[in-house]
Amino acid sequence: MIAILSALIPTFALIVLGFVLRQRQFLPDTFWPGAEKLTYFVTFPALLFSNTARADLGSLPLAGIATAMLGTIFVCTVLILIAKPALKVSDAAFSSLFQGAIRPNTYIGLAVAAALLGEAGLTVTALCVALVVPTVNVLSVLACAHWGVNDRQPGIKSLLGDVARNPLLMACVLGLIVNMTGLGLPPIIGPFLEILGRSALPVGLLAVGAGIDLMAARRAGGPVGFSTLGKLVLSPAIAAVFCILLGLPPIEMAAIVLYAGLPCSASAYVLARLMGGDAPMMASIITVHTLVGIATIPILAVLLHVV
Template sequence: MLAILSALIPTFGLILAGFTLRQSRFLPDAFWPGAEKLTYFITFPALLFSNTAKADLGSLPVTGIAIVILGTVFIKSALVIMTKPALRVSNAAFSSIFQGAIRPNTYIGLAVAAALLGERGLTVTALCVALVVPTVNVLSVMACSWWGDNNRKTGFLSVLRDVCRNPLLMACVFGIFANISGLGLPPILGPFLEVLGRAALPIGLLAVGAGIDLQAARRAGGPVAASTIGKLVLSPAIAIGLAMTFAMSSADMAALALYAGLPCSASAYVLARLMGGDAKMMASIITVQTLVAIGTMPVLAILLHAA
């Protein structure tokens, strides 16, 4: 238990540091959008590409990983839609609850995997990114298009184009191609990308902390609490159940469960604002899930280690 906490404390410490830096105005507010852009377009793609390009993919149960993590997304989506009448919220608010139920914060996921699970866990998490990012983006756009207030209808080709432009997804796709084609990491470019990728986790986690909005957390009510319990407790339980069905190793099961139990990504707020979702509720969901995950993820890791 002490080893798990020692590995996770620096991860969540960086989130706290980002929040403190933002609140203290030690850095100008203009710094944070640039840091997020650098992470999203440069350092995280470098980390994902370099890791997938050199990973031993042949040793991974890729089909099982895909079934477990995508099965978790689709089961959770169905459950959320089934609970819509009981939630008694507006359609716009429900579109935000739906996003909160399925979108993971990739930055935290990769940091936790790197801290706890080593290279294999990081590779499993990168595969989860490649599978989940396009899936949840399509589902989230469909939900906002269907339930959002502005009634903006987005065509399938438009959604597909936006998904294909996602730098995290493209980094995984190109990394997997370089791996299976035998190209691997190029002699000069490879080490450069590996060094660049090392900046992804600290900058990304600082940006996560800077995005925490305590005022939004104070607005949280029953629907936000339900969304948080569903995302941080129910989702990993579903992933564990599916992983046990496929008799996956404890290490792979841990990576899948921890990925399933990630808090919602901040990108959900942007989509809610653009497509008529309840942006205030979305901000509450993101903040509350991020804060609660600081407690739930170590507990989940300890339980998985003890199992």
């Protein structure tokens, strides 16, 4: 337990620092959107590309990883749809709860994998990103289009185009292509991308902390509690069952379960606001997930015996 906390405390300390910096106005509010944009479009893609490009994919059970990760999303999607009548919320609120059930915060996921699982775990997590990002984006947009209060009905062509242009997905796909060709990273470009990628985790985590909204957390009610229990407890439990049934090795299982138990992504708020979801509830979900995740992620790590 001490070893796990020693590995994770720096990660969560960066989140707390981001929150404090935002509250104290140490940096102007205009800094944070730029930091998020830099992380999303530049530094995180560099990290994902360089990692997948040089990973030893031949030793990984790719089919098992894909089955466990996508199977978890499928089960969580079915469960939240089954629970809809019992939740007694508006359609707009349900679209936000739907996003909260399936969207992971990739920034925290990669940082946790790097801290606890090393290079091997980071590679598996990068594969999870490649699988999950397009899947949850499509499902979330469809949910907001169906239940959100809006006039926007995205066509399949534009929806697939938006997913295909996602920088995190593109980085993973390009990294996999370079990996499979056996060319490897060029002498100058490789080190450049690795150095660039090292800044992704600290800046991304600071931005996560800056986005925490304690006022939104105070507005949280029963549905947000239900969402938190589902995403941070039930989802990793489902992933663990898949991993056990598939006989996945410990590192792969740990990476998948930890990824499944991540808090909801902050990008869910943008989609909820643009497509008629319940944006205040979405802000509550993101904040409560993040705060509770600081406790549940170490517990998951202990249960998985990752250190």
